[in-house]
Amino acid sequence: MKGIDFYLDFISPYAYLAFEKLPEALMGISYRVTHKPVLFAGLLKHHGQLGPAEIAPKRDWTYRQVLWLAHSQGVDLQMPVSHPFNPLALLRLAVACDARHEPNRYVCETIFRHVWQGGGEAVDPARLQALTALLAPARPVDDPAVKEGLKAHTAAALALGLFGVPSFVVDGKVFWGFDALPMLRAYLLGDPWFQGGGWDSVSRIGVGVSRTAPR
Numbered sequence: 704m705k706g707i708d709f710y711l712d713f714i715s716p717y718a719y720l721a722f723e724k725l726p727e728a729l730m731g732i733s734y735r736v737t738h739k740p741v742l743f744a745g746l747l748k749h750h751g752q753l754g755p756a757e758i759a760p761k762r763d764w765t766y767r768q769v770l771w772l773a774h775s776q777g778v779d780l781q782m783p784v785s786h787p788f789n790p791l792a793l794l795r796l797a798v799a800c801d802a803r804h805e806p807n808r809y810v811c812e813t814i815f816r817h818v819w820q821g822g823g824e825a826v827d828p829a830r831l832q833a834l835t836a837l838l839a840p841a842r843p844v845d846d847p848a849v850k851e852g853l854k855a856h857t858a859a860a861l862a863l864g865l866f867g868v869p870s871f872v873v874d875g876k877v878f879w880g881f882d883a884l885p886m887l888r889a890y891l892l893g894d895p896w897f898q899g900g901g902w903d904s905v906s907r908i909g910v911g912v913s914r915t916a917p918r
Contacts, residue, residue, distance in 0.1 A: 804852030
């Protein structure tokens, strides 16, 4: 049985799509998933990037593509009233539901669907209160240990070189994005491509030109 570390943030519609389709994508494979909530904004800040929803022309396209992907994949998805939003309360809630700060599938499913089904406001106080009551976390979401657990997951993601969500880590290999699910499946099935030079050779490709800020 292979262990898969699934790094996610509930703010990401691609993470939601990947979460919903992962069981189907890996059907027939013996695996175990460990869910690791991270602050996507922390990854972006570390790498000096903007999120897709922070680039005005890209924002509309991203939402259109997400809605299309959900439609084509048979996933129930409606955009929340506001996006992006601050996901910290949701991430801390997930972390607070497990003593090891690794929420199970039910917890992640409940929070993802809170955000991405029904078209509500993801961080509306009344909705958050109801969600918290439903999940009944073992610790208060503002417990310092919960906050540190989320920080630890995010730090671990950065140490692995992660730059976005969803990211799946297996045997030290990182598979990023909803569209990486077929590649992840192929690896777990033992596709011989992964034993060749394709995986590692990309790190030896030279940089032809690098954009730098004008001086």
